[in-house]
Amino acid sequence: MNDDGARPFSGLFPPGSPISEADLHAYVDGQLAAARRGEVEAFLAGRPQAAGRVAAWQAQRRALHGLLDPVLDEPVPLRLALPRRERRAGPAWPRLATAACLLLAGFGSAWFLRGAIDGAAPRDAATLAAGPAEPFFQRAAVAHAVYTPDRGRPVEIGGDQEALLARWLSRRLGAEVRVPQLAGLGYELVGGRLLPGGTGPVAQFMYADAAGQRLTLYVTREAAGARTAFRFVREGGINVFYWVDERFGYALSGAAGRDEMLRLSESVYRQLQ
Amino acid sequence: MPPRHEADILACIPSLRRYARGLTGDVHRADDLVQDTLERAWRRLSLWRRRGDLRAWAFSIMHNLYVDGLRARAGRPEDAAGEDLPELPERPTQADALELRDLDRALQRLAPELRAVLLLVGVEDLSYRQAAAVLGVPLGTVMSRLSRARERLDALLRQDAGAPRLQRVK
Secondary structure (H helix, E strand, O other): OOOOOOOOHHHHOOOOOOOOHHHHHHHHOOOOOHHHHHHHHHHHHOOHHHHHHHHHHHHHHHHHHHHHOHHHHOOOOHHHHOOOHHHHHOOOOOOOOOHHHHHHHHHHHHHHHHHHHHOOOOOOHHHHOOOOOOOHHHHHHHHHHHHOOOOOOOOOEEHHHHHHHHHHHHHHHOOOOOOOOOHHHOOEEEEEEEEEOOOOEEEEEEEEOOOOOEEEEEEEOOOOOOOOOOEEEEEOOEEEEEEEOOOOEEEEEEOOOHHHHHHHHHHHHHHHO | OOHHHHHHHHHHHHHHHHHHHHHHOOHHHHHHHHHHHHHHHHHHHHHHOOOOOHHHHHHHHHHHHHHHHHHHOOOOHHHHOOOOOOOOOOOOOHHHHHHHHHHHHHHHHOOHHHHHHHHHHHOOOOOHHHHHHHHOOOHHHHHHHHHHHHHHHHHHHHHHHOOOOOOOOO
16 A cells, blocks of 8 residues: 555654654554664563553554454445446447456446337436336346456355355345256356345345356346346346346346357246246 | 546445445445545546545545535534444454444544544555545644544543453553
8 A cells, every 4th residue: 555655754754763653653554664663663672561552553453444344345335336427428438348347347338228128219317327216137237247357255155155145145035045056057156145226135146157257147026026028138248138027036147148148047047937 | 538547446445435434433424425425536537647546536535525524514423423323244243243333433432533544544554645645634643643543542442341442551
């Protein structure tokens, strides 16, 4: 983090000068140059009271991380990940080719999805703002774009704990959720997570093929009831098949070709019958 | 605007959420603050022109919005925080959760300017100079606020718990 690192601090904490309280804080915060750090350590070695204060501050730092670091692992609410409406006007926006831009591509895709579905020009951006009225497949595409590039923690519960995952998601969604197997088609289960939906929690399962290409299956109770056939939408390199049965709405999102996505969707559909 | 900068801003979101959570002590207020910050950041990205660390720049936007919000709120937010405790993440043991709750309450009882320094330096790992730039104060002010914040938090925790929560070897 220290882009201005120790160098500017040689002015504030010059080597050889008397150790000040600021030095002790800078020691705790890792903001001292190595030479000065050694001087502070020598200073503390002979002064238990100062060493005690330093230890207390270090304990505070650890405690604050313990309190706040879990926020880093929470799913990012979609309202934060969605672009603000002005961004649609950006000239660079539709050019979304590279893998590094996949994340952005997904946000863009969700923006245009509804227009694509209706076969009409995209509506005014204001009507597309994220919210409970938004169709679930649109949120599914955004959720796909948000979580598939995440190399650190793409899922909350790993695929190695499949039974636990199913139990947990079933409890949170309030209906039995099954985890489809796609290994026969080359995609292993990575795991799953719970996300905020329009009116309640939704489940997202993630799969990856041998090359690391990821698929996500979005499962929501919001759209349940009106059984529909497969529907297909595509934007920004993400293909989405979605359908609804008596219990859930499903959306399978991925970068694979339409035919492959259809085969995968049919497999998921059959398994969940 | 280059897509890379957009991706860089998106990459800041978890850290902005963490800072906002510590600053406000409330899940919803924190995410509202993050949302406002992101909207302003997107709008101003063309003005930024790589003048420094993008994350620090986003923190300074958030800081200004937070201060504006404090001014707009009629009451004294640091006193109100005790009633409206945030949802804490699930923790393995109850004792642990209680300890975190004490810490959270103590943090929210700090004056906002002390809390901001403590979080920017102690949790977000900004350098003192970056923190000074984010807060728009001299370096010496950052150092004195940091010192006061740490002493005060320690005192609040000991007073709150009736017994030391953090190891204090004095």
